[in-house]
Amino acid sequence: MEMIGKQKIIKEHKILDSYSHDNSFTLPMQPRLVVQPRNADDVQKIVTWANRTKTPLVPVSSGEPHFHGDTVPSVPEAVIIDLRRMDKIIRIDRRNRMVLIEPGVTYAQLQPALAEEGLRLSTPLLPRQSKSVIASLLEREPTLVPKYNHTLLEPLRCLEIVWGNGEILRTGDAGGYYPTLEQQWEMGLAQVFSGGPGQVDYYRLVSGAQGSIGIVTWASVKCEVLPKVHRFFFIPADNLKGLVECAYRLLKVRLGDEFLVLNSASLAAILSRDADGIQALKNKLPPWVIIMGIAGRDLFPEEKVDFQEKDTRDIVHQFGLELLPAVSGIGGGQVMSTILNPSPVTYWKLTYKGACQDIFFMSTLDKISEFVNTVFAAANALRYPVSDIGIYLQPQHQGTACHCEFNLPYNSGNKIESDHVRELLDTCSEALIEQGAYFSRPYGIWADMVYNRDAGNKEMIKTIKGIFDPNNILNPGKLCF
Amino acid sequence: MALSRDAYRALEDIVGPGYISEDPAVMDSYAYQWLAETVRPNQSKFMPRPEAALLPGSTKEVQAIVRTCNKYKIKVKPYSTGWYFYGAPLTEGVIQLDMRRMDRILEIDEKNMFAVIEPYAIAGVLQAEVMKRGLNCTVTGAGASCSTLVGATCYHGSGGTSIYTGELRENLLGAEWVMPNGEILRTGSIGSGCGWFCAEGPGPSMRGIVRGALGARGGLGVYTKCAVKLSPWPGPVEFPVEGTAPAYRSPLPGNFRAYTLAFKDWDSLFEAYYRLYDNEIGYYAHRQWTMLGADLGPAFWMLYQDPTKSLDDIEEFVQKQEVKEFTEEMRRSFQLVLVGMSQRDIEYQDKVLERILEETGGWKVKKWLEPEMEQFALLYLLRLGKKNLNFVYTGGWVGNFMQVGTPDFVKKYRPLAEDATREYQEKGLLVDCGSDSMMGCVGSISGGGNCGLEQFGFYDVADKVSTAAAVEWMKHCIQEEAMHNIPPGKEGMYLAVGKTHEELQQDLAKQPATHTWQRKIKQALDPNDLGDRMYPTLDER
Structure with missing residues (x-):
């Protein structure tokens, strides 16, 4: 350990315990200690020491709460390399x-x-x-x-x-x-x-x-x-299919800035500060809504926002939908100030029931409805309330792909509920992968599901890992090594 | 060194006797390459002759060929549409894969804005097909007759519209790669059987091995399919074409504008780049017309419009008062095409441009505002179908200095490029078209932020003295760059083709980490060393 030099090293049981688990179903594993480097030189020394002593390292950059199991050690005697002191x-x-x-x-x-x-x-x-x-x-x-x-x-x-x-x-x-x-x-x-x-x-x-x-x-x-003028709008809809067609048209011509699709449960969870508020609001909100921000940034910002609003409205009308400054009493300004900032201290996904599991993957917008049906069917089969499922769709890469996320809030103190959610997570993930959902970020249980279907990438990743981390020092037990 | 009969028969069994040849005359047609005379002994126009050429028709055949090459330890070099001499064999004992049979557009996903293509699908064909669906693709600086897959996987991949439609490096989605x-x-996503829409993952993105800032230029396996992201095209389903050869033109609707923007000094020009980035206007932004020289280019573009004139008339044109004024008016300029997704959009962009010109003291060059000149510009710039004009003066050219960087960086090497060229022009060793014959992207990546300038030098390929001068000019530029702490530009890549192994190793040692990691990757993927130095590696010491 002398090779780590003067860096801050933490061995207190209570702190080590906080790194041993997270909000996922990943099995807990206590690290041996936590080290907090100050700079790249420190990091290099730690990695060199870890190679010499064959010590597993688990890098961590964010503070709690964690959700994906990636910061929980998978093997005994791991050292957490916590990078939060490097905050310049x-x-x-x-x-x-x-x-x-x-x-x-x-x-x-x-x-x-x-x-x-x-x-x-x-x-x-x-x-x-x-x-x-x-x-x-x-x-x-x-x-x-x-x-x-x-x-x-x-x-x-x-x-x-x-x-x-x-x-x-x-x-x-x-x-x-x-x-x-x-x-x-x-x-x-x-x-x-x-x-x-x-x-x-x-x-x-x-x-x-x-x-x-x-x-x-x-x-x-x-x-x-930084925008000088920034307005937010809603395009509500009763069903996702019609909304997706409208979204495609808007994305194709790159109108607007922020552009996301939420269901009522997700929007309510974002805007409300307590469980009762979420429950009340999601019943008021339209089932689906596109949230669109239009920004004027440099020259003639007001004119830019004005013409884009008009162009957007013209397109939205072609689909029998409306571009609105507010829905169900919620104004664009309220949404803007919420989603352009970090979450309140209590992370928004935890407000409703105290815990939340996410299922997320990538696909194209036209396939999302099928995935929603799959998740809802699985939820019904396991008696998980469908109305609690938050859905967030985020077009990416200029509309070529779409991040699709299902949020499953639950009470982690209730073992039956917790077991149901765990089962739902397993069942849905398998079904969605079979259906063509691309789990591009395969955390936890998804890693085996994904790599067992893609031997080519699995072998290549192992080859690359062997070149850059030949002693498998960094976060062993995750992904496919 | 002919192939063994066993090896030849094994390869013939894969593609069939109609798609393999070792006929010396056919082999010479592959060896004959542009720029060869700058690096080959005695200014030969031939790169090393391949031992055989094969025309595979499928990924399965490519894989079988590569496996056979591993069995017999034969080097293999794929070649599709070609550009420079990189696709040719660099040594003896290489078989050439000619990819021209794999020329299909396999899929156009209109909604999700991507196309899946084979190696010999050229940009011009892809563009024509996607425009029917309201989409456009990036046509690289190599022009409409070049392979889009190659731009995405094997070489650079920037073009005049990259500021809006992206660099092909950015647009590359899934790729199918027969590794060495x-x-x-x-x-x-295609690896997981989920479609072609996503380049990255699952998990660590092996897309990173496919290519970096540069592709492997045929030096590390064969790319047999890829998907590229497309961009909106709010124009007609095909280019309307009018005019007389060669100056065809395209009258596009009212939401299109083509401008040549000029500035009183270079600082103002580069300042305008930054203002365009911040205001997110521009569908095409490139310095194009000056590639034929700031002194001679304007005269050329005017005579080009007159079908009764030829290059022999250029001296007469240069003397015209109108041409002299035109030349001075556009001396420091670049081209900007604005495309509105709506009428409101184009009006807004025009207004923003006016303000940027006010701020930077720039102006729109009047001659290029004439309807026929604007229509010519629209077709030329958006289609990029006239790459033959790069060769128009003397049949040979090289581009020096080109590298990407911020406008503040690029403007530092701009005067060096002019100074390093002037004396070669004045001595008559290169075409004396003006020491500024620089072209390059205003935004070489999507959204701008990076740009480039490439200094063209035109040498006479039929004249040994002029060819030798072109090589000397390249070496001179590298020396000048080194003296001013500027990295070698494209000329360094050209000359590397002709260097000995030891000379190349000295160059690679200047960036040891890059070329050591590449060696480790090559050792893992190409254990029998089937590739060549187009994927350069630093020897193990």
Whole structure:
């Protein structure tokens, strides 16, 4: 342990216990200790020590609560490498609209700092207060503005990675001709280009990896111009199919900024602060709604929002639907101020029943109705209340793909309810995969389901893991190794 | 070194006797390559002759060929539509896979905006088909006759519309890859049997191995299918074409505009790039017309409109007062096509552009506002079907300096590129068309933020002195770049083809990590070293 040097090391049982489980059904496993590095040099030393001593490391960047089991050790004697002390915003570059951050930086911390420079970041839907920006982007959580999803990994660009074997690589144009960030800045570069260096997109190898290939010690992230005018609208509908057709038309011409589809249970959970409020509101809300933000950012912002609102309304009418500034007494402003900010301290998915399991995957919008039918049928069969199921659809990659998420709130203190949800999770996941749902982020039980159907990628991932983390130091037991 | 008869028969059994050849005349047609004279002994126009050429018709055949090559330890190099000389064999003892039979558009998913294509589906055909469905694809700088799959998987993949329609690196969704070890990898959602819509995952994204900033240029296996993301096209289902050859033009509806925007100085021009990024306007944004030189290009574009004129008339054109004024008016310029998704949209974009021009002191070049000139520009720029014009002066050209970066970075090498070119033009070793013959994307990636400038030099391929000067110019540019702490541009990639192994190793050692990781990846995927140095690796020490 002397190789870890002066870093903060935690061995208290109570704290170790907090890392041993999360809100998923992942089996608990207590780590041996927790180490909190301050910089990349510390991280490299820890990884080198772990290789020498064959100690498993589990990287963690966000604070509690965790939901996917990826931060819970899968093997005994693991050391948690908690990156939350690395929370510096290294550089904000207004001209190139880039920000460089460490892994401990949260959305709650970053957005106000960006706003001071006239910038903001497209976020996931109400990230929790403690959510690391880098962890969210590396895990390819969907963000709210499809038109800025130039790739699925956007707005993530360049990284500094400590690989599992302890070597460091900077990716994208940060890994090019100029060896230091300072030299790059001096030459006018800003870590904008994510590709390479060379003929490998290294940043993709650590994405979706649950910390099992490399540890990212900083990342550059592309920002948006902070809107000067920003309005939110609703397109309500009784059924999903008609709404999807309208969504396709709007996405095709890249109208608007924020663009997401929620069912009543999901919107109620987002807007209400207690269980009774959620119950009351979801009964008032339309079954489905597109939420659309339209932003005017730089020149003539008011005119931009005006013409886009008119264009949107014209299209929406063609589908027999309406573009509304409010639904069921809920105004666009209220939704805007809610979804453009991190969740309240009690994470929004936990408000209704205290616990929540999610099923999420990717598909295309036209197939979502079939998946909804599958989940509802399974819920009915297990007597889980269908009306409690929150559904969130997030078009991604400029409308080419769609994140589909089912939220299953439950009372974790009630064993019967908990067992039903666990069974529902298993049953639905298998059925959805059979039906063609793409579980692109295979956490927990999904890993075996996914990789047993995709031997090619499984073998390739194992090959790559063998190159970058030959001793299987990083988060062993997850994914397929 | 002919193939053994056993190996030849094994390969013939896979594709059938009609799709394999080792006829020397046929082999020479593969070896004859543009730019070969800049790197081959005695300025030969031939790269090494392949031992045989095969035309596979399916992924299954490609896989069988690669497995046979592993068995007999034969190097294999795929080639589709070609660009530069990268697709040719770089050494003796290589078989060439000619992918022209795999030319299908397999699927166009109109709603979800992607197309699934084979290696020889060219951008022009893909564009024509997707436009019927209100969609468009990125046509790379290599033009409409080049393979879209290659842009997405094997090379760079940027084009004039990349600011809106994306770089093909960004647009690549699923890919089917016959790796050099003979295994097939299908990346993203298609690997899980869920369709072609997603490039990433499951879990760590093996899409990252498929390609990086650059593809493997045929040096690491064969890509047999891929899906690319498409973008909206609010125009007619096909280009309306009017005019007389060669200056065809396309009168597009009122929601289209084509401008040549000019500026009093370079700082203002690059400032306009930043303003376009922040305001998110522009469907096509590229510096195009100046590729034929700031002094000579405007005259060329004017004479091109007159079917009675030829290149022989260019000196007469240059002397015209109207042309002189035109030349000065557009000396520091780029092209911008605005496309409104609605009438309101185009009106808004026009208003924003006016304000940007006010802020930056820019103007719209008048000649290019004339309806016929604008219509010519729309067809040329959006279709990019006239890449032959790159060769129009002398039959040969190279592009130096090109690299991507922020406008603030690119403007640093702009004056170097001019200075490093001027003396070669003044000596008559390159075409004296103006020391600024720089072209390149205003936004080389989706949404902008990065751009590039590539300095064109035109040399006479029939003249050994001019060809030698082109090579000397490339080396001179690399020296100038090094002196000013600028990395070598495209010329470094060209010249690498002709370097010895030792020389190349010295270059690769300047970025050891990149090329060491590539070696480890190659060792894992290509154990019998079937590929070539187009996927460069640093030797183990």
